[in-house]
Amino acid sequence: MAQFFSLHPEQPQPRLIRQAAEIIRGGGLVVLPTDSAYALACTVGDAGLLERIRKIRGVDERHHFTLMCRDLSEIATYARVDNSQYRLLKATTPGAYTFILEGTKELPRRVLHPRRKTIGLRIPEHAVVSALLAELDGPMLTSTLLLPDEDLPLTDAEEIRDRLGKQVDLVIEAGYCGPAATTVIDLTTGTPQLVRAGCGALEPFGLEAD
Numbered sequence: 001m002a003q004f005f006s007l008h009p010e011q012p013q014p015r016l017i018r019q020a021a022e023i024i025r026g027g028g029l030v031v032l033p034t035d036s037a038y039a040l041a042c043t044v045g046d047a048g049l050l051e052r053i054r055k056i057r058g059v060d061e062r063h064h065f066t067l068m069c070r071d072l073s074e075i076a077t078y079a080r081v082d083n084s085q086y087r088l089l090k091a092t093t094p095g096a097y098t099f100i101l102e103g104t105k106e107l108p109r110r111v112l113h114p115r116r117k118t119i120g121l122r123i124p125e126h127a128v129v130s131a132l133l134a135e136l137d138g139p140m141l142t143s144t145l146l147l148p149d150e151d152l153p154l155t156d157a158e159e160i161r162d163r164l165g166k167q168v169d170l171v172i173e174a175g176y177c178g179p180a181a182t183t184v185i186d187l188t189t190g191t192p193q194l195v196r197a198g199c200g201a202l203e204p205f206g207l208e209a210d
Contacts, residue, residue, distance in 0.1 A: 001161075001165045001166065002161055002164070002169055002170055002171050003023070003171070004157070004170075004171050004173065005020060005172050006157075007128050007172060007173070009127060009128065009175035011127070012127055012128045012131050012174065017128075017135050018135060020132055020135075021132060021136050023170050024041065024140065027042075027043065027046060028042070028168075028169035029169050029170075030168065030169060030171075032128065032172040033157075033172060033173070033177035034068075034096075034124045034126050035094075035199070036096040036124075036198060037144050037177060037178065037179055037182075038144075038145040038153055038154060039066075039143060040053050040142060040143045040168070041068065041140040041142045044107070044138075045107075049141075050065070050110060050111065050141075052167065053143050055167075056164065056167055057148070063143070064100065064120045065111050065119060065120065065142070066121065066142045067079075067107070067111075067120065067139045067140075068122055068124060068139055069121060069123050069139045070130070070134065070139070071123060072086070072089055072090060072093065072123070075089065075101075077104065077106055078103060078104055078106050078119070079101035079121050080104060081101065085099075085101070088187065088192065088204070093122075094123040096125070096180075096198060098182040098183070099120065099121050099122065099184075099186075100119070100120055100184065100185070101118060101119065101188060102117060102118055102188055107119060118188060122182060128174045144181045144182075145160070147163075155178060155179050157172070157173035158173075178199075181196065181199070182196075182198045182199055182200060183198040183199060184196040192207060194209070
């Protein structure tokens with residue numbers, strides 16, 4: 001059964017952050033709250049972990065994983081970012097956005113979209129996630145915790161542990177985490193393209209929801 005940590009949403013306990021980081025470094029699959037919905041999170045590039053996430057989510061190899069980063073310099077390490085893209089990223093991060101960008105050679109090919117060689121990247125605005133990224137000193141590979149045949153992500157940590165306790169290694173609770181996922185913006189075409197409307201406002205990109 002998965003371990004269960006209850007963290008303060010604004011001042012997470014350092015001891016529990018260290019323990020969570022140890023679980024992730026050791027190859028654990030973690031459910032954590034973000035500034036949008038709960039997400040599945042793990043180290044970058046482990047084929048077994050990717051397959052575990054795909055099985056839980058019910059998705060195939062064309063699913064866009066998201067690299068959760070601490071700051072813009074980390075994003076620039078793992079994605080090709082030109083000046084106009086950088087300005088948009090700077091104006092809208094941290095926040096509830098996922099940006100589709102072309103991955104660099106710093107990323108294992110298995111985490112990229114097989115045809116487009118792209119990946120989702122985001123800088124969340126959530127104290128627990130920020131503390132965990134700082135403790136890890138690197139990014140996490142993530143995917144929204146949306147189960148097959150369900151319309152909205154799970155929102156209750158206890159329910160998540162009850163339903164996924166044998167499929168994940170740790171569930172982190174830190175207060176209410178809503179059902180809305182991030183807004184996903186594709187920045188690979190020169191003009192921002194809306195992939196999914198979510199928590200993040202569309203006005204900074206001159207976009208409107210369908």
